[in-house]
Amino acid sequence: MAIDGWVIIVDENRAGGMLDAARRLGGRVTAAVAGRRDLAKRAAGMGFDRVLCWESADGVPPEAYAAAMAERAAQEAPRLVLASDAPPARVLLGAAAAALNAALVASVRAVAAAGEKIVVSRAAAEGKVLEDIAVSGALAGIFDGDDAEQRGGAAVTVEIVPAEAGAALRVLSTEAESGAAGLLTAARVVGVGLGLRARDDLQIIEKLAAAMGAETACTLPVCDDMRWFASHSVVGSSHSRIAPDLYIALGISGQPQHMSGVRDAKVVVAVNSDPEARIFKNCDYGIVGDLYKIVPVLTAAFAASKNP
Amino acid sequence: MKIVVVFKWARNPLDARVSADAAISWPGVKLAASDDDPAAMEIAAALAAGDEVVGLTIGDGDTAWAAARGAARTVVVTDAPGETDSAATGAALAAAVRRMTGVGAVLIGDSAWDYAVVSALAGRLGWPAVAGVTAACPERGELRVTRRLGAATQALSAAGPVVLAVTANRAEKNVPGMKEVLAARKKPVEKITAADLNTASRYQVQTQGVRFPDTPPARIIDGGDPPTACEQLIAALRTDGVI
Ligand SMILES: Cc1cc2nc3c(=O)[nH]c(=O)nc-3n(C[C@H](O)[C@H](O)[C@H](O)COP(=O)(O)OP(=O)(O)OC[C@H]3O[C@@H](n4cnc5c(N)ncnc54)[C@H](O)[C@@H]3O)c2cc1C
Ligand SMILES: Cc1cc2nc3c(=O)[nH]c(=O)nc-3n(C[C@H](O)[C@H](O)[C@H](O)COP(=O)(O)OP(=O)(O)OC[C@H]3O[C@@H](n4cnc5c(N)ncnc54)[C@H](O)[C@@H]3O)c2cc1C
Numbered sequence: 428m429a430i431d432g433w434v435i436i437v438d439e440n441r442a443g444g445m446l447d448a449a450r451r452l453g454g455r456v457t458a459a460v461a462g463r464r465d466l467a468k469r470a471a472g473m474g475f476d477r478v479l480c481w482e483s484a485d486g487v488p489p490e491a492y493a494a495a496m497a498e499r500a501a502q503e504a505p506r507l508v509l510a511s512d513a514p515p516a517r518v519l520l521g522a523a524a525a526a527l528n529a530a531l532v533a534s535v536r537a538v539a540a541a542g543e544k545i546v547v548s549r550a551a552a553e554g555k556v557l558e559d560i561a562v563s564g565a566l567a568g569i570f571d572g573d574d575a576e577q578r579g580g581a582a583v584t585v586e587i588v589p590a591e592a593g594a595a596l597r598v599l600s601t602e603a604e605s606g607a608a609g610l611l612t613a614a615r616v617v618g619v620g621l622g623l624r625a626r627d628d629l630q631i632i633e634k635l636a637a638a639m640g641a642e643t644a645c646t647l648p649v650c651d652d653m654r655w656f657a658s659h660s661v662v663g664s665s666h667s668r669i670a671p672d673l674y675i676a677l678g679i680s681g682q683p684q685h686m687s688g689v690r691d692a693k694v695v696v697a698v699n700s701d702p703e704a705r706i707f708k709n710c711d712y713g714i715v716g717d718l719y720k721i722v723p724v725l726t727a728a729f730a731a732s733k734n735p
Numbered sequence: 736m737k738i739v740v741v742f743k744w745a746r747n748p749l750d751a752r753v754s755a756d757a758a759i760s761w762p763g764v765k766l767a768a769s770d771d772d773p774a775a776m777e778i779a780a781a782l783a784a785g786d787e788v789v790g791l792t793i794g795d796g797d798t799a800w801a802a803a804r805g806a807a808r809t810v811v812v813t814d815a816p817g818e819t820d821s822a823a824t825g826a827a828l829a830a831a832v833r834r835m836t837g838v839g840a841v842l843i844g845d846s847a848w849d850y851a852v853v854s855a856l857a858g859r860l861g862w863p864a865v866a867g868v869t870a871a872c873p874e875r876g877e878l879r880v881t882r883r884l885g886a887a888t889q890a891l892s893a894a895g896p897v898v899l900a901v902t903a904n905r906a907e908k909n910v911p912g913m914k915e916v917l918a919a920r921k922k923p924v925e926k927i928t929a930a931d932l933n934t935a936s937r938y939q940v941q942t943q944g945v946r947f948p949d950t951p952p953a954r955i956i957d958g959g960d961p962p963t964a965c966e967q968l969i970a971a972l973r974t975d976g977v978i
Contacts, residue, residue: 438885488891490864497858514867514882514900517850521858524822530939531822531858533851536948551945552751552759559943560819567822569850595863595897599879599890607886651905659886664847665904667886673977683749687847694977696968698958707953711975712968716958724961728969732978 429454430540432507433500435523436460436470437489437515440691443473444574445509452507452540459496459508460585461489461519467585473577478585487592489515493522495590501526507538507545508567517569524567532560535568553683555708574691607659607667615641616671618662618689619655621648622678622699622718626655631722632677638729644669646685662688675725677718681706698722736839736873738779738788739832740806741856742772744796744817745848757945766796771844774903776804778871779842782878786839791831793817793824802919803911810835810925812932820940825855830932832860838896840871840878845900857898864898865891871899 432449436442436458449456458475460467467480479499481492500508500523508529510520524531534550536557545562550571610616617636623629636643645656647663662669663685670691677698679685686709689695695710698718707713714721744766751759779788783805790801790809794817798809815827832841843853845866857864869888870881878893883902893899911919954971958964972978 488865488889493858493864494861512850514845514865514884517854517866517900518857518864521825521854521856521864522861523858524855525825525858525861529822530820531825531851531855532819532940533821533849533854546943550948551748552753553748554948555751555753556757556759556945557948558819558945561941561943562939563941564939567854569854593863595894596865597892599892601884601887601889603887611886647905665883665902673972683847694972694975696972697953702955707955710953712971713953713955714958714964714968715955716961716964720961721958721964724965725968728965729978732969732973 428540428543430506430545431455431457431503432509433457433459433505433523434475435496435508435510435516435519436466437462437513437519438466438511439469440513441511441570441572441574442470443577444572445511445570446473446475446577447575448535448538448570448572449507449509451538452545457505459500461492461496461515464585464587468582471582471585474580475583478583480585480587481590482587484592486598488596488598490518491592491596492590493519494593495588497522497526499588504565506565508565509535509570510568512569512571520567520569527565527567529565529567530562531567533569534571536572538566538568604659604667606657610642610644610660610667610669613642613669613671615639615673616644616669616675616692617641618644618646618674618676618679619649620646620677620679621653623649626653628719629655631719631726635675635722635726635729638726638733639675641673641675646679664688676706676710677722679706680704681709736782736784737786737835737837738783739791739835739838739841740776740779740788740801741791741828741841741843742768742776742801743844743846743852744792744794745769745846748848757947759945768800769844769846769848770903770906771846771901773804773907775842775844775899775901776801776806778868778899778901780805782840782871782873784873789835791828793827798924799916799919799922802922803915806922808923808925810927812929813926814928819942821849821851821855822939824852825859827929827932827934828852828856829859830934831927834932840896841898843898843900845902853900857900860898862896862898863893864900865893866900868899868901869904
C-alpha cells in the first residue's frame with residue numbers, strides 16, 4: 428500500500444533526509460513549507476512530488492501558520508507527517524498531529540510500511556538502541572535521522588497557500604550571533620573541552636587548527652567556567668549546532684548536550700585519555716591518549732599532508 | 736498572569752542500561768525532572784508577577800517539585816499515559832489545562848529527552864506556541880519572548896494565552912533546600928484521572944521490540960605511540976575523503 432506523507436519544512440536542515448525517509452512508504456511526498464518563497468523553491472528542486480508554501484509575511488514567524496497548515500493537513504489526511512527538531516517545525520508538527528489525531532513520536536530515525544501499518548524506528552536510551560513501533564493510524568514524527576543530499580531533477584511548481592497568520596505571534600528582532608558565522612559554515616572544526624589544563628595551552632590547539640585550516644569551538648564549561656572562549660564558540664544543544672566534514676574533539680567527555688551539536692558532522696574524531704570516556708561510543712575514530720602528546724604530532728601530520 | 740507549569744518525571748536516558756540483546760533497563764535509576772523544567776519554573780515565577788502559578792504533572796512523581804519552586808498548588812493526572820505515544824500524554828495535559836480558568840500561559844521544559852510531549856500539548860491546546868524559549872517578560876500587555884533559532888537569537892511578541900517551551904543552558908542554580916521542600920509538601924495537590932478529563936486514550940501504537948542500530952562502532956586507536964596513532968588516523972581520514 429502506498430502511504431502519502433508530508434514533510435514540514437522551516438529550514439533546509441534534514442529536509443533531504445526526511446524526503447528519503449517518507450519515500451520509503453511508497454506514496455506521494457509533499458513538502459509543507461512555512462517561510463520564505465525561496466525556501467519553498469529550494470524544496471521544489473529537491474525532488475518532492477509537490478510543494479505547498481505558507482509564505483511568511485515580514486515579521487511573521489512560521490508558527491503563526493500552525494492552524495492554517497493543520498487545517499490543510501486535515502483535508503488531505505496524509506498518514507505520515509515528519510518535521511525536524513527546529514523549534515518552529517515542532518510547533519507546526521504538533522498542530523498537524525492534533526488535526527490528524529496522529530500518534531506523536533520523537534527521535535524518529537526511519538519509517539517503513541508493514542501492510543496497513545507504519546513501523547517507525549526511534550532512538551532510545553540516548554541513541555544506543557532503536558525501538559520499532561507499529562502505528563495503526565496516522566503518525567507525526569520528529570525526525571532525528573541522517574540528512575541526505577538530494578540531487579533533485581525537474582523542479583515542481585510551488586503552490587502558495589493563502590492563509591491567515593493571526594496576530595498572536597510576531598517577530599520583533601532577529602540577531603545572528605556575531606562571530607559564529609565562520610564556525611557555522613566551517614568544513615573542519617577543532618573542539619576543546621576541560622581536558623585542556625590552562626588557557627596558555629590553547630596555543631597548541633590554535634596551531635593544530637591552523638595546520639588543518641579549521642575553526643575552533645569548545646564545550647560549555649570551557650566558556651562559562653574557564654572563560655577561554657566567547658559563547659558563540661560553544662557547540663551543543665543549548666548553543667550552536669554545526670555540520671563540518673571533520674570535527675576533532677580534544678579532551679571532551681562527550682555529554683549528549685555537547686554531542687547533539689555535532690550530530691550532523693560527517694566524521695567525528697575524539698582524543699581522550701580515558702578509555703571509558705562516553706565520547707568513544709559516539710565518534711567515528713577515537714585516539715585513547717593524552718591530548719598534550721597527540722596534538723603536536725597531529726599538527727605536524729596535518730601540515731605534512733598539506734605540503735607533501 | 737496565571738501560569739501553568741508542566742513538569743515531567745523521567746529517567747535520564749544516559750542512565751539506561753542496555754543489555755546484550757538491546758533490552759533497556761533502569762537499575763536503581765530514579766525519575767527526575769530534566770534541566771529544562773527549573774528554567775521553565777523560573778520564567779513562570781517572573782511572568783506571574785504575584786499571580787498564581789500552578790504545577791501540572793502526570794503519574795506518581797514528587798508532587799512538591801513545582802511547589803518548592805514557587806507554585807501555589809499542583810494538579811496531577813494520576814493515570815495519564817506517559818509512554819510511547821506522546822499524543823495521548825499531550826491530550827491529557829491539554830485537557831487538564833483547559834479545566835482551569837484564566838490561564839495566560841503554559842510553560843513546559845523543552846525537554847531534549849523527549850520533544851514530542853511539547854508538540855503534542857501545544858497542538859492539542861491549539862494556542863500560539865513557541866519552543867526553544869530562553870527568556871520571557873511582560874511588555875505592553877503582551878509577552879516578549881526570546882528564543883534561540885540556530886545561531887541566532889530572536890525576540891517575538893506573543894499575545895493571548897500561549898504555550899512556551901523553555902530550554903535551559905545550564906543546570907539549576909538555586910536548588911530548593913529542605914525548608915522549601917517541607918513547606919511545599921503542605922501546599923494543595925489535586926489528583927485527577929483521565930476519566931475526569933474525558934481523555935481515556937486509545938492506543939494507536941504498539942512497540943515491536945528493540946534492537947541495536949546498524950552503525951558500526953568507532954574505530955579506537957591506541958595513542959600510546961602518538962606518531963603511529965596519528966599516521967593511522969590521517970590514513971583513515973584520507974580514505975573517508977574528508978582530507
Ligand atoms: C541545561 C544544560 C545545557 C548544556 N548545554 C551544553 C552545550 O550546549 N554545549 C556543551 O558543550 N555543554 C553543554 N552543557 C554541559 C554538558 O552537560 C557537559 O557538562 C559539558 O559538555 C562537558 O564538557 P567537557 O567535555 O569539556 O568536560 P568534562 O566532562 O569534564 O570532560 C573532560 C574530558 O577530558 C578528558 N581529559 C582530561 N585530561 C585529558 C588529557 N590530557 N588528554 C585527553 N583528554 C583528557 C577527560 O577524560 C574527560 O573525558 C549543558 C549542561 C546543561 C545542564
Ligand atoms: C508531564 C509528565 C510527567 C510524568 N510523570 C511521571 C511519573 O510521575 N512517573 C512515571 O513513572 N512516569 C512519568 N512520566 C513518564 C516518564 O517520563 C516516562 O516516559 C515513563 O516513565 C516511561 O518510561 P519508560 O522508561 O518505560 O519509557 P521511556 O522513557 O520511553 O523509555 C525509553 C525507551 O525504552 C523502551 N523500553 C522501556 N521499557 C522497555 C522494556 N521493558 N523492553 C523494551 N523496551 C523498553 C521504551 O519503549 C523507550 O523506547 C511523565 C511524563 C510526563 C510528560
